[in-house]
């Protein structure tokens with residue numbers, strides 16, 4: 001498939017935003033049970049501001065993907081059948097709840113809701129955090145299922161797609177949270193960095209697993225089933241278009257095989273290995289976390305590019321020779 | 324229930340592309356607005372078409388065969404392109420099974436084209452909406468036309484009558500009979516899309532003659548019985564003429 005930059009930015013930006021939200025709320029939950037020192041409202045509030053900025057940037061990017069953005073509201077109507085429609089609903093819902101979560105912290109609007117038997121007070125921010133967490137995961141699932149549900153695109157049609165979207169977004173968000181904590185709550189940076197290491201390792205395992213899976217895929221459709229002729233040697237002589245068509249532009253990445261081969265180790269290095277090394281070093285030199293986040297973001301852009309480019313659409317069987 | 328469809332006879336198609344041009348002509352002049360053409364007279368002309376004729380070669384020259392292969396939306400009975408559409412712009416009509424795009428609702432997200440394994444949908448780069456074959460829905464029900472014209476434009480244009488049009492759910496329709504009796508098949512059956520359009524295979528007319536058919540098996544008067552063959556070392560009548 002042709003990687004569309006709008007979608008690459010959309011998925012990586014909102015992935016980082018969801019991950020950062022989850023990181024902030026994880027911290028708040030730990031603190032609720034006294035496992036970590038509770039931070040000031042400002043820590044969670046301004047952190048959520050970063051979440052909002054990333055989400056907004058992702059949303060802007062997504063509009064560049066649409067031919068008719070002015071009709072985008074219509075995309076919320078088919079949630080019964082379309083994962084894309086579900087994403088269109090869950091994304092603003094998550095934005096809304098994250099926004100309220102931030103507001104409740106920044107303006108101290110935290111009315112008490114219940115007190116747990118252990119004496120922990122559940123207030124509005126916590127409730128919003130729980131709803132936001134559910135929505136963050138729902139958004140990961142919707143985004144990934146847009147790709148994973150297309151059974152013709154075998155490279156995507158796997159639960160690994162969903163798992164990896166969650167893990168890579170989580171990794172990116174927790175590294176960002178660690179970087180944010182270095183300036184906002186320095187003694188908490190190690191908590192986020194520790195989780196970031198765990199999630200990044202899992203993400204690396206998940207991504208390598210999907211690379212191995214994809215390397216072993218056999219195409220289901222062949223030239224024989226495409227045109228219904230049983231002959232071992234079928235050659236296309238003309239595709240019915242001289243100057244290309246939508247079919248030749250949308251479904252090919254347009255780069256050489258060697259480029260594709262070079263991107264793979266590059267993104268594995270940038271998105272997983274280098275951030276892990278930097279995270280490990282950062283436990284003593286926290287300043288490196290910013291670099292880790294940026295390097296990994298570049299790596300994730302490359303990863304997403306590769307994710308699209310690697311998927312081989314069966315329609316390509318019909319578009320091999322101009323003629 | 325009705326399921327309108329095309330049946331394309333690959334044994335008859337000569338690859339003239341008359342269906343391509345008549346389709347483009349009809350559908351670019353309709354109320355939905357033109358089908359975009361970019362650089363139509365330039366070096367790399369490109370544009371949106373509903374129907375294209377492709378050519379394939381089987382085997383290696385000189386033992387090869389050429390096949391012309393018209394390809395358009397197959398109006399699948401279980402169309403994977405429809406449920407993925409986030410706006411409901413893509414839909415399958417209940418009354419006749421035609422898969423259509425509502426150009427006024429489409430947001431041009433292209434997701435449906437990803438979900439079609441046949442590459443049957445093409446975006447209109449100018450109107451920024453997804454387009455595809457409509458089976459000439461604006462023609463086949465047009466009561467102002469004489470009945471013989473109420474057929475898709477491509478069917479009318481085909482000089483060899485390689486394209487049949489009709490209801491494949493009616494077992495007596497010409498298309499159903501052709502599919503049933505002439506080996507109609509679907510493209511990429513492995514995806515379970517159940518394409519409504521079918522293709523009739525290329526076929527050779529051959530006659531099988533068995534040895535006993537060269538003689539009259541039932542030959543009471545022994546009129547055309549062959550004489551027993553002489554052994555190799557026996558002289559035959561042929562020798563008589565040799566000297």
Ligand code: SF4
Pocket residue numbers: 395396397398399402403404405422438439440441442443444455516
């Ligand atoms: S051929 Fe493609 S566009 Fe047409 S109905 Fe089938 S899946 Fe949809």
Ligand code: SF4
Pocket residue numbers: 407408409410411412413424428429430431432433434435436452453
């Ligand atoms: S391009 Fe149009 S018809 Fe296709 S999925 Fe998007 S909104 Fe639906």
